Structure formats: C-alpha cells, structure tokens
Amino acid sequence: MQKILACPLTIIYLILFGFCLVVFHPIQWICFNLFGYSAHGKSVALLNLCLMRCTHTLGTTYTFDNRHDIPTDRPLIIVPNHQSMHDIPPIIWYMRKHHPKFVSKIELGKGIPSVSYNLRHGGSVLIDRKDSKQALAQIAKLGRYIEQHNRSAVIFPEGTRSRTGHPKKFQPTGLKMLMKNAPSALVVPISINNSWKMLKYGKFPYGIGNHLTFEVHRAIEISKNLDEMVAQTEALVNSGIKIEA
Secondary structure, X not given: OXXXXXXXXXXXXXXXXXXXXXXXXXXXXXXXXXXXXXXXXXXXXXXXXXXXXXXXXXXXXXXXXXXXXOOOXXXXXXXXXXXXXXXXXXXXXXXXXXXXXXXXXXXXXXXXXXXXXXHHHOOOEEEOOOOHHHHHHHXXXXXXXHHHHOOEEEOOOOOOOOOOOOOOOOOHHHHHHHHHHOOOOEEXXXXXXXXXXXXXXXXXXXXXXXXXXXXXXOOEEOOOOHHHHHHHHHHHHHHOOOOOO
C-alpha cells in the first residue's frame, strides 16, 4: 500500500525537483557572472534548501545534529558515509558557512541543470574514477584550494553509496590526499542515517515517510600518521550509523 501511495507523490516530487533545477540554473549564472563568488554560494545554498523542501512531498523530515563549535577560519575536510544523493543538500545547507566543495564523479559535470553548473564553477572537482592519476590530481587541487581559502571539502571515502545503509569500507587514498594538501584542516566526520530508504524501491517510486538524520562528530586535528587518521575518522562515522535488522 505504501509503495502504491508513493507513486503519485514521487511524480509530484520529481516535477518540483526538476522545476527547482531549471529555475536556479540562470539564477546561478547571474550570481556567478555578475556578482561573484559570494552571491553564487548563496544561490547554491538556497537551491539546496529548496531541494530539501521538495522532499517534504514524500513525507521526508531531517535532523541535522551539530553540537560542536566548528571554526570558520580554518579549512575543513568533511567526511560522511554515503547512502544516496539526498545526503548532499543538507550538508550544503547546514554547513553553508563553511563553503562545502565536493569530490564528485566526472559524469555529473554536464547535462544536469544547476548541479553541473555548480560543480564546474563553484570550486568542486570532478574526478574520473577510471583514471586514478587524474582523480588524485584533482583531489590534491581541491586540498590546496581549501587550504588557501579556508573552505571545506566533502569526500565520501566509501566511493559508491550503500544501498542498504550498511557502511562500506573506506577507500583511504583520496582522503589522505586531501589531508596532505590541506595540513591545517580539521577533519569533520558525519554519520548519515536513512537516506538509503529514499531509494529502497529503486529509482521509482521513492520511499516515503523517512526521517533522515545527520550527526556531526567532533572535529579532529590532522596528525602525521594518516593511516591512523583514516581509521579514527572511519570509526567515528560508523559509530553513528544505525543498522536495522
């Protein structure tokens, strides 16, 4: 019954979602080309708030639990687990004062209104997962960028999303590359729950009535032992993931 109800709600959601992407594409262009970085960043944050609001048609609710006073005058490396594309808008909106930039797959860099434009012009990097040399060079570039400008990089070390909510083993190379190139950064682990349920039926219909939670853990200073840093970060992320039977 729930799946049947989800069908018309998903259609409404997809219409609203597409409308937001189309409307904000020229808004981003105007902000970026006429008013610069700051205006563009605000337009991107507002877009992602609107994308979150679109999911309310599916009965989706959010809790973003950040009890820590994270400084804005230092770069951050934000490290969440990855469950679906719905992980991204809350991070952009709730962490907006830290200017989050993403390590994203190259396929997203074209063809998607608003999303592709932001990835190409907003400071994020696009990596070819079939070309490790290119990918590591781009991640290093992002590390240097956040180090210079006191912004934040978001990387999903699991690589691909978990379709069941169970955490995947971290692939440490990209995370280490960021830490090497942004040595003054703080590492901020985030545990995400229930985002995978949005796609539990596949691409259609979307899951309905889900409560997505984001738990921000204490920030960690980067040490010389990067293997230990990765293990500590992974343990903190996994500590907040609730596995359902």
